Amino acid sequence: MFAKFKRYLIFAGFLFIFVLAGHGQNILPTPYRVEKSGGYFLFSDELFIGFTEREQEVAEYLRQRLEQYVKISGSSTTDNVIRLQLTDLPAQFGEEGYQLLVNKKMIEIKANNVSGLFYGVQSFLQLLPEKVQAGKEYALSGYQIPAIEVHDYPKYAWRSFMLDSGRQYQTPEFIKRYLDYMAMLKMNVFHWHLTEGQGWRIEIKKYPKLTDVGSKVATGKEQQGFYTQEEIKDIVEYARKLHITVVPEMDVPGHSEAALTAYPELSCFGEAPASVMSFSDVLFCGGREETYTFLENVLDEVCELFPSSYIHLGGDEAPKGKWNQCLHCQGKIKQEGLKDSHELQMYFSTRLANYLQTKEKKVIFWGDVIYQDNIKLPDNVIVHWWNWRGHKDLALKNAIRNRHQVIANTNYYTYLNFPVSPWSKYSADRTFDMRTVYENNPSDMVEPDPLVLGMGCALWTDWYVCEHMVDRRVFPRIFALAEQMWSRGERLPFDEFYRIVKEKYPVLREKGVDIGPGLKEEMEDDFSWD
Ligand SMILES: [Zn+2]
Missing domain, CATH: 3.20.20.80 (Glycosidases)
Structure with missing residues (x-):
């Protein structure tokens, strides 16, 4: 009886993980590497998008996709930060590869080139509720994204x-x-x-x-x-x-x-x-x-x-x-x-x-x-x-x-x-x-x-x-x-x-x-x- 119950518990646990991982949290096309870690990024009422002039156009795209769901704040005093950063990633990331890091404190997207940043943003958007992805009304405050680290670059140019x-x-x-x-x-x-x-x-x-x-x-x-x-x-x-x-x-x-x-x-x-x-x-x-x-x-x-x-x-x-x-x-x-x-x-x-x-x-x-x-x-x-x-x-x-x-x-x-x-x-x-x-x-x-x-x-x-x-x-x-x-x-x-x-x-x-x-x-x- 007990063994049966334990099996049921394990099965229920599996289901729970399956549902969590399965609920719109898979990115397509499948990224090269995805690591899920513990913890969550929690959306509050405000969000700061960090960028410099070089990342401006992608930041503007991201702002347009999010502004109806969360107040985009002008300063980084808040914990809620998405940072877009052009940097030097290893050569295999090329012009279109990116790294996407989601943790409790912030979301970071890094790339060698603006195209890579843009694809990082596309992957990030897939972690959001369906209605947000589609531009429909939704109360985003309180929504959690599981912590994740993605390394990705394309097969073909x-x-x-x-x-x-x-x-x-x-x-x-x-x-x-x-x-x-x-x-x-x-x-x-x-x-x-x-x-x-x-x-x-x-x-x-x-x-x-x-x-x-x-x-x-x-x-x-x-x-x-x-x-x-x-x-x-x-x-x-x-x-x-x-x-x-x-x-x-x-x-x-x-x-x-x-x-x-x-x-x-x-x-x-x-x-x-x-x-x-x-x-x-x-x-x-x-x-x-x-x-x-x-x-x-x-x-x-x-x-x-x-x-x-x-x-x-x-x-x-x-x-x-x-x-x-x-x-x-x-x-x-x-x-x-x-x-x-x-x-x-x-x-x-x-x-x-x-x-x-x-x-x-x-x-x-x-x-x-x-x-x-x-x-x-x-x-x-x-x-x-x-x-x-x-x-x-x-x-x-x-x-x-x-x-x-x-x-x-x-x-x-x-x-x-x-x-x-x-x-x-x-x-x-x-x-x-x-x-x-x-x-x-x-x-x-x-x-x-x-x-x-x-x-x-x-x-x-x-x-x-x-x-x-x-x-x-x-x-x-x-x-x-x-x-x-x-x-x-x-x-x-x-x-x-x-x-x-x-x-x-x-x-x-x-x-x-x-x-x-x-x-x-x-x-x-x-x-x-x-
Ligand atoms: Zn002829």
Whole structure:
């Protein structure tokens, strides 16, 4: 009887610890090292944020997140102190690593660089009540944070989320909401797919028809729209404060039906594309000089708008039917001593990359540019590995062999538009669940080549993935991808990881996220991806 009772006590004790440790106190992505010690930091009515001029912007961000919950005092006479400090941490912490120390007396966040401080703040915020994390009303005074010491730094320098605003237009408010989620997930690159067959979404002053015509070529209700240069500057600045770089993508020479509907004279046969709904062989003509002048002028404005040192120029899925027939293209092939239309795309890509080199920019191309043998691309080219489904790791291998940096963003399993169960044109072989991406993602490499710059994930908007459908595709599976981009430590077993992800659901719900299923068995009978 007694033994049974003792077992019960031990079990109850376990439960208690489990609940305490489990109640929103786990940080995601999982930090490199977390040590929990005894004691608590207790919030009172006042809080002092300690910083110098160098830490000011992060301190201001923190103040904005906390000021509705606690009086931010002007002096440190109080015990309640959060100190932000740029200092010299060991080299492995780099520019984005941080140390977070919570004890009875104070909270300290240290880093080598402001980005590290910012990520320390993001981790600290995850220790707060759900309502505070979501900006909802809450009485914080009297709330306790268990003492903790966190040492953390990312696996990759590049951690991107791509949004396809070409096929469907999203509002600037929606985009800012996603930038906030990215900051929470410690992602630092917003890869913005701004041009597609179905829509050109970026205002270019020199060529007004790109948006006057090109933003309205498709028929869906969320396919009419573009971003003014003022809106773009506002989004870029919003992202900057969240330590996110906005990398714009102008996808050329293919996926350009919207632009070529506006300016058909830049296609091989001066014709507007018959359809914009799928990629076609109506490309920017690679033989006409006017194409290069046009695109360089576009890039001049793009580079003014985006301070990023990277510009993405697409280059995927460009069938050469028209180029093979076009007198201008064939003339250029002859004139430049090229072998065929594939080499003409190399010429086209190289020329644009060299142009961007004069502006000290690096250029990203989808892996399609490097499938052939004997590829020579300029040194400032980075390869974006995507087509695992069609070519397995060919682009990765060829990029490394040719000494180009690589971003791993394979269509199995980093494309979050692929749902957990079939929907619309996404058949069963284009679905995946959270366990699959966590355990079998080809982009998640244990010992990546040093040329692997990082990892990306993507939300394409094919087949009318409209704004209201995005959340349930992205969440919760994006947590697995954020974990693979950031976390350096030993990987948790999936069930344990998923338990922690589910702890985050109340925060997400408070933020208004429409969370979808992570696994098929969670889907209720009436669940819809629409
Ligand atoms: Zn041509």
